[in-house]
Amino acid sequence: MGIIFNEKTGEFHLYNRRISYIMKILRNGQMGQLYFGRRIHQKEQYDYLLENRYRPTTAYVYEGEYSFSLEHIKQEYPAYGTTDFRMPALEILQENGSRITEFTYVSHKIRRGKPKLCGLPATYTQQEDEADTLEILLKDQLLGAELILRYTIFRDYDAIARSASFQNAGEQTFWLTRAMSLSLDLPDDEYQWMQFSGAWGRERYIKERWLQPGIQAVNSTRGASGHAHNPFVVLRRLHTDEFQGEAIGFSLIYSGNFLAQAEVDNFGVTRLMMGINPFQFAWCLKPGEEFTTPEAVMVYSHEGLNGMSQTFHRLYGKRLVRGEWRDKERPILINNWEATYFDFNEEKLVEIARAAKEDGVELFVLDDGWFGGRCQESSGLGDWWPNLDRLPGGIKGLAQRIEKLGMKFGLWVELEMVNKDSQLYRNHPDWIIHTPGRCVSHGRKQYVLDFSRKEVVDYIGGMIEKLLSDAPVSYIKWDMNRSITQCFSAEFPPERQGEIFHRYILGVYQLYERLTARFPHILFESCASGGGRFDPGMLYYAPQAWTSDDTDGIERLKIQYGTSFVYPLSSMGAHVSAVPNHQLYRNTPMDTRGNVAYFGAFGYELDLGRLTLEEHQIVRRQIAFVKQYRGLIQTGVFYRLKSPFEGNMTAWMVVSDDKTRAIVAYYKVLNEVNGPFRRLFLHGLDPERCYLLEWEGEEREEKPAFYGSELMNAGLVISDASSGEASPGNHCTDFWSRVAVLTAIQDQEKGIEI
Ligand code: DGJ
Numbered sequence: 039m040g041i042i043f044n045e046k047t048g049e050f051h052l053y054n055r056r057i058s059y060i061m062k063i064l065r066n067g068q069m070g071q072l073y074f075g076r077r078i079h080q081k082e083q084y085d086y087l088l089e090n091r092y093r094p095t096t097a098y099v100y101e102g103e104y105s106f107s108l109e110h111i112k113q114e115y116p117a118y119g120t121t122d123f124r125m126p127a128l129e130i131l132q133e134n135g136s137r138i139t140e141f142t143y144v145s146h147k148i149r150r151g152k153p154k155l156c157g158l159p160a161t162y163t164q165q166e167d168e169a170d171t172l173e174i175l176l177k178d179q180l181l182g183a184e185l186i187l188r189y190t191i192f193r194d195y196d197a198i199a200r201s202a203s204f205q206n207a208g209e210q211t212f213w214l215t216r217a218m219s220l221s222l223d224l225p226d227d228e229y230q231w232m233q234f235s236g237a238w239g240r241e242r243y244i245k246e247r248w249l250q251p252g253i254q255a256v257n258s259t260r261g262a263s264g265h266a267h268n269p270f271v272v273l274r275r276l277h278t279d280e281f282q283g284e285a286i287g288f289s290l291i292y293s294g295n296f297l298a299q300a301e302v303d304n305f306g307v308t309r310l311m312m313g314i315n316p317f318q319f320a321w322c323l324k325p326g327e328e329f330t331t332p333e334a335v336m337v338y339s340h341e342g343l344n345g346m347s348q349t350f351h352r353l354y355g356k357r358l359v360r361g362e363w364r365d366k367e368r369p370i371l372i373n374n375w376e377a378t379y380f381d382f383n384e385e386k387l388v389e390i391a392r393a394a395k396e397d398g399v400e401l402f403v404l405d406d407g408w409f410g411g412r413c414q415e416s417s418g419l420g421d422w423w424p425n426l427d428r429l430p431g432g433i434k435g436l437a438q439r440i441e442k443l444g445m446k447f448g449l450w451v452e453l454e455m456v457n458k459d460s461q462l463y464r465n466h467p468d469w470i471i472h473t474p475g476r477c478v479s480h481g482r483k484q485y486v487l488d489f490s491r492k493e494v495v496d497y498i499g500g501m502i503e504k505l506l507s508d509a510p511v512s513y514i515k516w517d518m519n520r521s522i523t524q525c526f527s528a529e530f531p532p533e534r535q536g537e538i539f540h541r542y543i544l545g546v547y548q549l550y551e552r553l554t555a556r557f558p559h560i561l562f563e564s565c566a567s568g569g570g571r572f573d574p575g576m577l578y579y580a581p582q583a584w585t586s587d588d589t590d591g592i593e594r595l596k597i598q599y600g601t602s603f604v605y606p607l608s609s610m611g612a613h614v615s616a617v618p619n620h621q622l623y624r625n626t627p628m629d630t631r632g633n634v635a636y637f638g639a640f641g642y643e644l645d646l647g648r649l650t651l652e653e654h655q656i657v658r659r660q661i662a663f664v665k666q667y668r669g670l671i672q673t674g675v676f677y678r679l680k681s682p683f684e685g686n687m688t689a690w691m692v693v694s695d696d697k698t699r700a701i702v703a704y705y706k707v708l709n710e711v712n713g714p715f716r717r718l719f720l721h722g723l724d725p726e727r728c729y730l731l732e733w734e735g736e737e738r739e740e741k742p743a744f745y746g747s748e749l750m751n752a753g754l755v756i757s758d759a760s761s762g763e764a765s766p767g768n769h770c771t772d773f774w775s776r777v778a779v780l781t782a783i784q785d786q787e788k789g790i791e792i
Pocket of ligand 1: 376405406450517519564565567569584586587
């Protein structure tokens with residue numbers, strides 16, 4: 039890994055063993071993009087890759103010359119209006135009304151490791167030799183504005199992290215109205231664009247289309263990354279599939295309004311950009327002030343989509359998630375939300391916890407309804423003290439009772455919100471986000487606290503800190519259940535109102551930072567009406583996120599499959615809930631509900647005390663399974679094998695780093711009569727090793743053994759037709775699934791040497 043700068047040619051080459059990123063200082067001082075992809079040789083010059091030819095109707099930079107037009111030159115951080123007519127990476131509104139800028143190279147620094155991004159979540163290094171960082175300083179001489187383009191190349195991950203900082207080193211105030219985190223010009227448009235979109239209850243479904251001339255984009259305007267789209271897109275080549283071919287993933291480490299877009303110009307050049315959504319954004323920079331964009335990460339894979347996802351999983355799992363919980367196995371939890379909703383008292387909660395403990399659950403989580411006057415949606419948010427009518431012993435008393443049972447205790451909060459029926463609102467009605475003189479809209483009968491204001495964040499922080507220091511709380515579920523409307527802050531002057539959406543999310547990050555620093559033992563799980571803020575920004579503070587409010591096992595196949603394109607399994611809260619399912623009334627078998635939830639941070643979302651004896655046995659088996667294999671599942675190498683978006687069958691597997699163990703799961707949505715004699719082709723195993731195969735929950739004396747080469751090439755036979763026997767006494771039905779554990783053996787009789 040390294041960063042080479044060639045003084046003579048002005049070219050930079052960032053590389054590790056597998057990827058190269060090459061750019062150069064252009065004739066006019068701007069930064070040009072030459073190459074991003076699989077590792078290529080270091081050469082003095084790659085500038086033959088720049089386009090310098092004459093074309094009719096083009097505007098050229100130098101008088102009398104027809105060879106240098108930014109319309110045709112691939113760039114690093116383009117501006118509009120100086121011969122380039124595509125969407126720019128930056129735009130600055132100046133005092134004279136102009137938006138024209140010219141940032142040119144001044145100097146650069148190459149340093150070991152990776153500097154912190156102040157106040158923003160970002161990937162990090164633990165040792166200096168894990169990454170190198172390049173910072174290129176550019177300046178707009180007329181405006182006195184400075185721009186730093188930052189690039190980090192990692193040694194062990196095929197990823198480049200990018201961000202940009204602006205400094206007003208001049209004398210006039212200006213407004214940043216567009217400041218992308220990354221912009222990348224790619225030489226052609228022969229890519230499929232993949233986005234991860236949906237709505238509440240069906241988050242992160244895969245949507246794909248060929249790039250077309252013009253702009254294709256996903257974004258958020260809600261104040262959170264949102265249910266509708268994720269700040270993540272992929273470009274993949276025609277023949278790229280899960281296992282082979284080129285794919286580039288672009289992920290923004292940000293939880294607020296974002297934009298991810300690809301613009302294909304009339305010469306087939308693709309410009310990919312990603313950053314804070316410029317819509318409704320204007321950041322005022324007075325002389326001496328600075329602004330830094332969130333970080334964006336680009337991952338390159340020539341080993342298909344699985345290869346790309348595996349890089350994201352490792353990078354985000356190890357160098358974005360922080361703290362004590364990063365490398366720990368996640369506790370099996372029970373959450374009372376779907377068991378009780380708002381209808382509970384202390385005794386009922388303890389009863390639920392006791393039943394869960396008997397089955398082996400490790401953490402009891404008390405969801406919404408425990409605080410202030412919160413007995414229904416319309417009251418209590420903002421009053422973060424226990425409701426003593428419901429919990430006579432307070433949170434401390436309840437937590438102690440739960441700990442006495444031998445479980446840890448966790449709590450739900452929604453710190454960014456307030457109900458009008460609350461003491462907080464009565465004392466500080468002006469603390470909600472609202473536009474003076476306009477109607478204030480509610481969402482779920484609640485209002486958004488103005489987290490762009492320090493005093494508001496400090497006050498809420500103080501309240502929750504007191505609670506957490508008084509009681510043994512081991513886990514927090516941090517929810518956020520509505521979008522921001524009438525965005526305006528009473529704290530800021532008119533020229534700063536375009537900053538509020540971003541300042542709000544900075545306030546959320548500040549509070550997360552304060553609480554995670556003060557209570558490092560607490561495991562945080564983020565949530566926003568299910569998966570409405572499942573993004574890398576949140577992962578920096580909360581190692582888990584509630585993947586979706588849709589808890590049905592079959593629905594979760596698509597949700598978890600889509601989510602796995604960028605987020606590691608350890609980050610996906612996945613619970614077994616009751617039947618009929620509360621979101622869509624389906625009766626998915628207990629086994630299948632568990633078999634899906636295994637592939638995440640596992641838990642239950644029902645009253646285990648109400649189960650039949652037979653169901654209890656399944657629960658106990660599931661818990662024993664998770665305890666034995668969660669280390670492997672949560673940190674192993676994950677392969678998607680069959681997509682729920684493409685047919686009736688879904689399959690995936692996880693392999694340990696040393697390839698000695700693996701877990702394979704397949705799921706069939708609807709049963710079929712007299713179906714094909716199917717095989718599943720496994721991946722990631724050691725071809726030379728022999729593996730014993732054991733179907734989870736099925737007693738067999740003789741465990742069959744297979745070579746890795748056999749399972750990957752001849753396939754695992756999954757004879758699941760309803761007319762035949764799936765396994766003794768276990769006939770295939772609708773919503774059916776099976777999980778197998780593979781363990782490498784050192785068995786001479788089987789004829790192998792390890
Ligand atoms: C929305 C969350 O997604 C649910 O899991 C639950 O915590 C409710 N909020 C509580 O209000």
